[in-house]
Amino acid sequence: MADELKLIKKAQKGDVEAFEKIITEYQSIIYNIAFRFAGNAEDAADMSQEVFLKMFRNINSFQFKSKLSTWIYRVATNTCLDQVKRKNRNNPAYSLDDGFEDGDGSFFSNEIADDSPTPDEVIEQAEMKDVINQAISELPDDYRTVIILRDIQGLSYDEIAEIIECSVGTVKSRISRGRRNLREILSKDRELFDKYFV
Structure with missing residues (x-):
């Protein structure tokens, strides 16, 4: 320090x-x-x-x-x-033809346990990341911000509150609503939702 x-x-x-x-x-x-x-x-x-x-x-x-x-x-x-x-x-x-490229520290990087996934698993993982990225991009800005900071970057409620300059209660509320919105967005495509999130 x-x-x-x-x-x-x-x-x-x-x-x-x-x-x-x-x-x-x-x-x-x-x-x-x-x-x-x-x-x-x-x-x-x-x-x-x-x-x-x-x-x-x-x-x-x-x-x-x-x-x-x-x-x-x-x-x-x-x-x-x-x-x-x-x-x-x-x-x-928004064009549905626009793809998403994978970047460092992707959303599921910490959850992939198998070091040598099969080609099918690689495709499924890429598809899942695309689904999540697309859903996050559809969130309202306030929700998208707290979801990125909490669920992707792993910051604490206090850190997020300081970053976006609001109360911890507001942060928790936005995270809760953001996650609910994310589930709703993901559930629109029932087949993908059932495949990855049920």
Whole structure:
């Protein structure tokens, strides 16, 4: 933690190398968040770059009142939400032909026990990830944000509350409603829902 504080202070004084070390430490987390908001690798990479730029421009706004990771999650989440809203305004229709590419730290990466899945299992796992990613992308922004932070990134209620600047009660309520909405979205395709989630 002391090393991180030194890096932040150096970055705030314009030390690019210190800032690059911070980016290196958090780039996979930022990309994973961006991927869940974007749904594909290309847009996630663009979102990640935008997050890095915002972090660089605003590193002096970090006041050491919270952990650096909390500040980074807040910047990443807000940037991704802004990008999604901008994209939705410019392109409100969703094409069912758009596929989802898999990224690092995928939703089910911790749940796949078999190190050598059969080809059928690989296809099923990819299909399941696509189903989940598509369902998450259909959630309202408030719900999508807390589901990504809690169920995918594994953050605590307190951490999420600090990141999105609301009460823990609000976080819990949004998570509950988000999960309910997710189940409803998934249950629309009864065959897939029964196959993977019953």
